[in-house]
Amino acid sequence: xxxxxxxxxxxxxxxxxxxxxxxxxxxxxxxxxxxxxxxxxxxxxxxxxxxxxxxxxxxxxxxxxxxxxxxxxxxxxxxxxxxxxxxxxxxxxxxxxxxxxxxxxxxxxxxxxxxxxxxxxxxxxxxxxxxxxxxxxxxxxxxxxxxxxxxxxxxxx
Amino acid sequence: xxxxxxxxxxxxxxxxxxxxxxxxxxxxxxxxxxxxxxxxxxxxxxxxxxxxxxxxxxxxxxxxxxxxxxxxxxxxxxxxxxxxxxxxxxxxxxxxxxxxxxxxxxxxxxxxxxxxxxxxxxxxxxxxxxxxxxxxxxxxxxxxxxxxxxxxxxxxxxxxxxxxxxxxxxxxxxxxxxxxxxxxxxxxxxxxxxxxxxxxxxxxxxxxxxxxxxxxxxxxxxxxxxxxxxxxxxxxxxxxxxxxxxxxxxxxxxxxxxxxxxxxxxxxxxxxxxxxxxxxxxxxxxxxxxxxxxxxxxxxxxxxxxxxxxxxxxxxxxxxxxxxxxxxxxxxxxxxxxxxxxxxxxxxxxxxxxxxxxxxxxxxxxxxxxxxxxxxxxxxxxxxxxxxxxxxxxxxxxxxxxxxxxxxxxxxxxxxxxxxx
Ligand SMILES: Cc1cc2nc3c(=O)[nH]c(=O)nc-3n(C[C@H](O)[C@H](O)[C@H](O)COP(=O)(O)O)c2cc1C
Ligand code: SF4
Ligand code: FES
Numbered sequence: 001x002x003x004x005x006x007x008x009x010x011x012x013x014x015x016x017x018x019x020x021x022x023x024x025x026x027x028x029x030x031x032x033x034x035x036x037x038x039x040x041x042x043x044x045x046x047x048x049x050x051x052x053x054x055x056x057x058x059x060x061x062x063x064x065x066x067x068x069x070x071x072x073x074x075x076x077x078x079x080x081x082x083x084x085x086x087x088x089x090x091x092x093x094x095x096x097x098x099x100x101x102x103x104x105x106x107x108x109x110x111x112x113x114x115x116x117x118x119x120x121x122x123x124x125x126x127x128x129x130x131x132x133x134x135x136x137x138x139x140x141x142x143x144x145x146x147x148x149x150x151x152x153x154x155x156x157x
Numbered sequence: 158x159x160x161x162x163x164x165x166x167x168x169x170x171x172x173x174x175x176x177x178x179x180x181x182x183x184x185x186x187x188x189x190x191x192x193x194x195x196x197x198x199x200x201x202x203x204x205x206x207x208x209x210x211x212x213x214x215x216x217x218x219x220x221x222x223x224x225x226x227x228x229x230x231x232x233x234x235x236x237x238x239x240x241x242x243x244x245x246x247x248x249x250x251x252x253x254x255x256x257x258x259x260x261x262x263x264x265x266x267x268x269x270x271x272x273x274x275x276x277x278x279x280x281x282x283x284x285x286x287x288x289x290x291x292x293x294x295x296x297x298x299x300x301x302x303x304x305x306x307x308x309x310x311x312x313x314x315x316x317x318x319x320x321x322x323x324x325x326x327x328x329x330x331x332x333x334x335x336x337x338x339x340x341x342x343x344x345x346x347x348x349x350x351x352x353x354x355x356x357x358x359x360x361x362x363x364x365x366x367x368x369x370x371x372x373x374x375x376x377x378x379x380x381x382x383x384x385x386x387x388x389x390x391x392x393x394x395x396x397x398x399x400x401x402x403x404x405x406x407x408x409x410x411x412x413x414x415x416x417x418x419x420x421x422x423x424x425x426x427x428x429x430x431x432x433x434x435x436x437x438x439x440x441x442x443x444x445x446x447x448x449x450x451x452x453x454x455x456x457x458x459x460x461x462x463x464x465x466x467x468x469x470x471x472x473x474x475x476x477x478x479x480x481x482x483x484x485x486x487x488x489x490x491x492x493x494x495x496x497x498x499x500x501x502x503x504x505x506x507x508x509x510x511x512x513x514x515x516x517x518x519x520x521x522x523x524x525x526x527x528x529x530x531x532x533x534x535x536x537x538x539x540x541x542x543x544x545x546x547x548x549x550x551x552x553x554x555x556x557x558x559x560x561x562x563x564x565x566x567x568x569x570x571x572x573x574x575x576x577x578x
Pocket of ligand 2: 325342343493494495496497498499501502539540541542543544545
C-alpha cells in the first residue's frame with residue numbers, strides 16, 4: 001500500500017545513484033515526502049534493493065530526526081527551542097501551539113492534520129523565535145502571530 | 158570591506174547566473190584555469206585563510222594535502238549542514254549567492270585534481286536547496302560544470318545531498334558517513350578526511366563561508382586578502398548576532414573588530430542590561446561585560462578562554478537565569494549526542510539530569526564538583542567535538558556566576574523566579 005505511493009520515485013533515485021548505499025538517505029527523504037512516514041514495507045523494500053540488512057535501514061531511519069516511522073500530520077510544525085530562540089520567547093510560542101492544537105510536543109492531532117516537533121536551531125535565529133510549517137518559514141513570532149498562522153492552516157483542506 | 162557578501166549587499170542583486178556574471182562571476186575560475194595548481198595553492202597560502210566552520214584550520218594545508226595524495230578519485234565536499242545554535246550565515250550565502258560557493262568548489266576541484274563534489278545541505282534548508290539546485294543547472298548549462306569545462310580537459314560535477322535533522326552531521330567525519338548513506342556518527346581521527354575521506358578517498362571538506370572567500374583570493378591575490386583584518390586573523394568574518402540584541406543579523410567585518418563594537422555598532426546595543434555573551438555558540442565558554450574589549454579574531458577569543466567557532470555571537474541580558482540557560486544547553490547536547498561513545502552519551506545525559514535536579518530545588522553542592530569533573534572527562538575522552546565541547550558553556554557558567562549557581566543549590570532559590578523551584 002504505502003510502497004505503491006512511492007515505488008516509482010524510489011526506483012528513480014536508486015537508479016540515479018547506481019543502487020549504491022549513498023542512495024539510502026535520498027530514498028528515505030522521498031519516501032517520507034510521498035507517504036508521510038516510513039513503513040515496514042518501504043524499509044524492507046529499500047533493504048532488498050540496496051542489499052542491506054533491514055535492521056541497517058531501520059537504524060539509519062531512526063537516527064535522523066526528519067525521518068518518521070509514525071504517521072505525521074499533514075502539517076509538521078517544527079518549532080525551534082535552541083538558545084537564541086529561547087531567549088526571544090520560544091517557550092511561550094510552544095505553549096501557544098500546544099494550547100491551540102490541544103496536543104503535546106511530538107504528538108499528532110486526532111484529525112492527522114498537525115504534528116508539533118520541538119527541534120534544534122533552524123538557522124533562523126535572526127528572526128527568533130522561529131518555526132517552520134512543512135517547508136514554510138515563520139519568524140519573529142508572537143503568540144498572536146502563531147494563532148493566526150494556525151488558523152490559516154486549519155482553514156486549509 | 159566585503160569579501161563574502163560583496164554581491165549580496167548590492168542593490169538589485171539576484172543571485173542567479175546572469176547577476177553573478179555581471180558582477181564578474183566565474184572570472185576567478187577562468188583565471189584559475191590558466192594557473193598551475195601550485196600557484197593557486199600559493200595564493201591561498203599567502204591569504205592565510207583559515208576554516209570558518211569552527212576549527213579554524215588553514216585552508217591551504219587541506220587543499221595541499223589532498224592534492225599531494227596519490228589516491229584517486231578525489232572529492233570536494235562543502236559543509237552546508239549549519240546546525241550550531243546561533244549560526245545562520247551559511248544560509249544567507251547559499252540563498253543569495255549560490256554561484257559563489259559553486260565557483261569556489263570548482264576551483265578547489267581543479268586545484269586538487271578532483272572531478273566530483275558534494276554539497277551536504279541540512280534537511281531543513283528547503284529554500285536554499287531549491288536555489289542551489291537551480292544554480293547547479295545554470296552552471297551546467299553554461300559549462301562551468303560538466304565535461305571539458307570551457308574547452309579545457311578538466312571535468313567537474315556537483316551533487317546536492319540533503320541531511321535529515323542531525324546536528325552532529327556537521328562534524329566532518331560524521332558528515333562523510335552520512336553522505337555514504339550511514340548513520341552520522343563520527344570516525345576516529347586521524348586519519349583526517351584530506352587523506353581518508355568520502356569512500357576512504359582524499360577529500361577536501363570546507364565550510365560554506367570558507368569556500369565563499371576563495372574566488373576573491375584568486376582574483377585579487379593572497380597578499381590583498383591577508384591585509385584585511387589583523388595579522389592574526391586575516392580576512393573578514395561573518396558574525397551571526399542573536400539573542401538579546403536590538404538588531405540581530407549577519408554582519409561581515411574585518412576580523413579586528415571588538416566585541417563591544419559588534420554589539421553596539423551592528424547590533425544597536427543590548428536589549429536590556431548585558432549579562433553574558435556566548436561568542437561561539439553554545440559550545441563556547443561564556444564571556445561577561447568585563448571582556449567586551451576583546452577583538453573578535455580566533456586567537457584573541459581563545460586567549461580570553463573561549464572560542465569564536467562559527468561566529469555565533471549570542472547576547473544574554475540580565476533578566477535571564479544563568480542556571481536555566483545552562484540547563485537548556487545541557488538539553489541540547491543530550492538530544493544531539495549521537496551515542497557512539499560512552500563519555501558523551503552518558504555524560505550529556507547525566508548533565509541533563511543534574512540540571513533538572515538543580516532547577517527543581519533538588520541540587521547538591523557536590524553537583525558542582527561533579528559537573529567540573531564530567532567536563533574534564535568529556536573534554537579529554539569524547540570521540541568528537543560535540544562531546545568535547547558540550548560542557549564548555551556549563552563550566553564557564555559555574556566559574557563566572559558561582560553565586561547564582563550556589564543560590565539555586567543551597568538556598569533552593571531562583572532569584573529571577575524562572576526555575577520551577
Ligand atoms: C558537533 C560539530 C558540529 C559541527 N557543525 C558544523 C557545521 O554545521 N558546519 C560546518 O561548516 N562545520 C561544522 N563543524 C566543523 C567541521 O567538523 C569541520 O571542521 C569544518 O566543516 C571544516 O571546514 P573549514 O575548515 O572550512 O572550517 C562541526 C564540528 C562539530 C564537532
Ligand atoms: S562525542 Fe558525542 S556526538 Fe561525538 S561521537 Fe561521541 S557520542 Fe557521538
Ligand atoms: S536558535 Fe532558533 S533558529 Fe536558531
